[in-house]
Amino acid sequence: MLHMRSGQTVRWAWLAAFAVLACRPVEVASAVPDAEPHAAPGVQPDVDEAVAPRALGPLQVAITVDDLPAHGPSVEGLGPLEIHDRLLAAFAAHEVPQVYGFVNAETLERRPELRRALQTWVAAGYPLGNHTFTHPDLRTLSLAAYYQDIAANEALLDELALGGERTPTFRYPFLLEGMSREDTVAIREHLARRGYRVAPVTVDFYDWAFNGPFARCTEIGDADAPEALRTTFIAHAIEMLRWSDAAARQLYGRRIPHVLLMHVGAFDAEMIEPLLAAMEAEDVQWVSLDAALADPVYGETYVKDGRNQGTLLDQKIDAEGGEHPPRHVHPRALLEALCPTP
Numbered sequence: 001m002l003h004m005r006s007g008q009t010v011r012w013a014w015l016a017a018f019a020v021l022a023c024r025p026v027e028v029a030s031a032v033p034d035a036e037p038h039a040a041p042g043v044q045p046d047v048d049e050a051v052a053p054r055a056l057g058p059l060q061v062a063i064t065v066d067d068l069p070a071h072g073p074s075v076e077g078l079g080p081l082e083i084h085d086r087l088l089a090a091f092a093a094h095e096v097p098q099v100y101g102f103v104n105a106e107t108l109e110r111r112p113e114l115r116r117a118l119q120t121w122v123a124a125g126y127p128l129g130n131h132t133f134t135h136p137d138l139r140t141l142s143l144a145a146y147y148q149d150i151a152a153n154e155a156l157l158d159e160l161a162l163g164g165e166r167t168p169t170f171r172y173p174f175l176l177e178g179m180s181r182e183d184t185v186a187i188r189e190h191l192a193r194r195g196y197r198v199a200p201v202t203v204d205f206y207d208w209a210f211n212g213p214f215a216r217c218t219e220i221g222d223a224d225a226p227e228a229l230r231t232t233f234i235a236h237a238i239e240m241l242r243w244s245d246a247a248a249r250q251l252y253g254r255r256i257p258h259v260l261l262m263h264v265g266a267f268d269a270e271m272i273e274p275l276l277a278a279m280e281a282e283d284v285q286w287v288s289l290d291a292a293l294a295d296p297v298y299g300e301t302y303v304k305d306g307r308n309q310g311t312l313l314d315q316k317i318d319a320e321g322g323e324h325p326p327r328h329v330h331p332r333a334l335l336e337a338l339c340p341t342p
Contacts, residue, residue, distance in 0.1 A: 058285035060257035062292040068101040068264050069114040072211035075218050075266040084117045086269040088124045094276045098288035102131035102171040105156040127162045129169035170196040177308040184308040200312040201261040205240035211265035216339040234278050247313050257292040
């Protein structure tokens with residue numbers, strides 16, 4: 001039944017299935033396989049039910065984009081250069097400032113022509129940050145190898161630095177900061193010695209998981225499933241934006257500027273324009289990463305025994321033993337089953 005294509009009936013069946021799953025509170029799925037899910041006890045996410053979110057003023061959001069210059073499977077007509085062009089055009093049209101693109105330079109060893117995509121990013125006035133050379137998984141290598149992977153990215157970043165200067169800025173692959181308390185602290189100290197600031201995330205709606213199904217459905221010409229993907233992508237992004245705002249107000253007692261995580265994938269490029277419009281309808285005000293990180297909450301660091309991973313909000317809850325507000329996640333199992341490869 002998952003692979004049927006029979007017009008409007010199937011189309012709306014898909015939409016209904018996605019809507020039901022997207023609105024069901026479940027455990028949080030991590031970007032790293034086998035990561036421990038977060039518990040979701042029954043906690044009301046709003047700090048003050050008497051104060052509507054819109055009465056708190058604009059919700060400030062800085063956008064960051066990971067995995068430049070290429071992420072996820074290719075889609076005909078949406079190669080990496082086209083993806084960068086679409087994202088940059090939307091950011092310009094919506095006046096989104098200082099969108100940091102976090103780079104894995106190893107991609108250029110296999111596809112040197114994609115240097116042009118990074119050059120286009122910088123030419124548009126947006127800076128580049130370090131996302132490690134190969135996007136390694138900390139579970140599979142030593143700290144020394146991880147440090148080497150960070151350093152291997154720096155020559156390219158120096159070469160392409162906006163205006164010839166850069167503020168060393170680091171984004172952890174998989175938002176995974178360490179497999180133990182000791183390693184987490186050691187990596188943070190290493191980054192500080194090399195002059196890096198870390199760019200945490202507070203809004204993560206797992207946009208990356210939509211790129212695979214979009215590529216598969218585009219390849220087989222399924223016209224209905226991508227429409228369901230579009231509906232769910234926007235709904236889930238707004239759900240997680242609202243959750244992050246409510247959780248931050250619960251944790252910090254006030255609204256904070258947020259950092260949104262996206263990826264340079266085909267479906268991100270397909271959906272960037274309606275996504276920005278939908279978030280603006282939520283009274284989002286776009287700010288620079290510099291402005292967001294100037295808030296005191298980003299000067300705090302959290303560490304717990306065992307794996308340290310996730311958004312800044314996740315880390316604060318986990319490290320301090322606080323209650324985790326219930327939230328919604330994308331229907332990961334359904335996305336993986338959509339338009340299956342024969």
